[in-house]
Amino acid sequence: MSAVKVGIVGATGYGGLELIRFLHNHQAVEQIDLFTSSEEGVVFSSKFGHLVNIADKPLQKIDYETLEKFDVVFTSTPSGVTSELLPPLVGKGPKLIDLSGDYRLKDPASYEAWYDKKAAPLKIIEQSVYGLTEWNADNVKNASLIANPGCYPTAVLLSLLPLLKEKLIDPSFLVIDAKSGISGAGNKPSQTTHFSEANESFSIYKTNSHQHIPEIEQAISMFAGVDTAISFNTHLVPMTRGILSTAYAPVMPDVTESHLVACLQATYEKHPFVRIVTDVNTLATNRVRGSNYCDIFVKIDSRTRRATIVGVIDNLVKGAAGQAIQNMNVQFDLPQTTGLDVVPFFI
Ligand SMILES: NC(=O)C1=CN([C@@H]2O[C@H](COP(=O)(O)OP(=O)(O)OC[C@H]3O[C@@H](n4cnc5c(N)ncnc54)[C@H](OP(=O)(O)O)[C@@H]3O)[C@@H](O)[C@H]2O)C=CC1
Numbered sequence: 001m002s003a004v005k006v007g008i009v010g011a012t013g014y015g016g017l018e019l020i021r022f023l024h025n026h027q028a029v030e031q032i033d034l035f036t037s038s039e040e041g042v043v044f045s046s047k048f049g050h051l052v053n054i055a056d057k058p059l060q061k062i063d064y065e066t067l068e069k070f071d072v073v074f075t076s077t078p079s080g081v082t083s084e085l086l087p088p089l090v091g092k093g094p095k096l097i098d099l100s101g102d103y104r105l106k107d108p109a110s111y112e113a114w115y116d117k118k119a120a121p122l123k124i125i126e127q128s129v130y131g132l133t134e135w136n137a138d139n140v141k142n143a144s145l146i147a148n149p150g151c152y153p154t155a156v157l158l159s160l161l162p163l164l165k166e167k168l169i170d171p172s173f174l175v176i177d178a179k180s181g182i183s184g185a186g187n188k189p190s191q192t193t194h195f196s197e198a199n200e201s202f203s204i205y206k207t208n209s210h211q212h213i214p215e216i217e218q219a220i221s222m223f224a225g226v227d228t229a230i231s232f233n234t235h236l237v238p239m240t241r242g243i244l245s246t247a248y249a250p251v252m253p254d255v256t257e258s259h260l261v262a263c264l265q266a267t268y269e270k271h272p273f274v275r276i277v278t279d280v281n282t283l284a285t286n287r288v289r290g291s292n293y294c295d296i297f298v299k300i301d302s303r304t305r306r307a308t309i310v311g312v313i314d315n316l317v318k319g320a321a322g323q324a325i326q327n328m329n330v331q332f333d334l335p336q337t338t339g340l341d342v343v344p345f346f347i
């Protein structure tokens with residue numbers, strides 16, 4: 001098995017911590033170095049006590065000469081950072097896997113409109129490959145820069161794409177209602193993520209204006225060949241991890257629930273991280289917590305002829321670090337499950 005040297009930029013964030021958790025147990029990884037923009041020289045485990053004897057190296061300053069020497073560089077930084085940081089590294093040696101939204105949207109004007117930040121250079125965006133592993137592994141394999149999907153898009157797309165591609169549901173009336181745990185907002189505290197304001201509460205945010213709307217629409221066009229405008233709204237749930245996305249779509253004439261289930265099962269038959277759940281009572285964020293699984297459930301409402309389509313993931317794993325490592329595995333010809341074969345922590 002190959003001996004992969006990995007650098008992580010943004011190691012101190014939630015995505016970075018999850019990368020460390022999985023890469024530490026990854027058989028093909030022989031070196032993990034950690035980079036910071038604000039805490040150079042700090043011994044990592046002195047900041048994160050759960051990593052004593054596990055990640056005791058000091059945090060390093062981000063510099064190109066050092067980064068160029070790795071086989072893979074993961075960047076897990078806020079949006080607007082890698083659009084500037086990564087261009088000089090593209091094609092220089094390391095495979096680049098970016099967990100932020102900076103390289104997902106192919107249209108720079110769309111990025112600037114939805115993120116309200118300056119877009120990356122177009123010629124670099126054009127080289128980036130959208131890392132929705134189950135749908136794009138052939139392109140991921142040789143990509144120099146991977147745009148790892150957003151957390152919500154991962155749950156939404158994995159559950160909807162098969163049904164849209166096979167024209168079993170009507171794309172014109174897609175309504176998606178998604179909920180996330182608070183770690184989705186990262187480690188920087190804010191008013192809305194403050195414990196006393198988020199706890200014992202449930203709120204909607206970024207109404208009809210979430211930055212994942214164009215990402216989902218772009219991927220539906222790319223992988224299902226359908227151009228559509230979706231209704232997509234997001235909610236904050238007082239829990240740490242997990243995303244549950246519920247979509248509603250009219251089913252096409254003569255389509256039955258068995259057709260929908262069979263389509264999902266056939267699509268993901270050879271994909272170890274996607275599970276088609278048939279008992280709704282086993283569908284919950286705690287059934288995938290800490291793991292790289294995406295659980296999918298579908299049911300038709302016979303009165304309205306609309307399908308309810310549910311996707312469940314751990315936002316920090318399948319929605320971020322887990323999928324990023326899955327993409328790394330594809331690039332290094334490793335089984336996709338390498339380093340990710342963990343049981344969800346249900347209790
Ligand atoms: N949380 C989630 O569920 C998901 C997050 N994402 C995306 O992944 C990225 C990381 O998310 P998350 O880990 O939650 O974010 P966090 O806010 O938890 O961590 C981001 C880290 O980036 C580093 N950073 C901040 N500014 C800079 C800078 N200018 N240059 C370099 N590094 C910087 C910081 O570390 P330091 O100060 O040490 O440099 C910080 O710890 C984001 O773009 C996010 O949108 C994607 C999917 C899911």
Ligand SMILES: CC(=O)N[C@@H](CCC(=O)OP(=O)(O)O)C(=O)O
Pocket residue numbers: 079099100101149150151180181182183184185211212234236
């Ligand atoms: C709960 C919560 O606040 N979640 C964040 C997830 C954003 C994210 O991961 O941002 P990018 O994918 O665009 O990088 C949000 O809804 O904005």
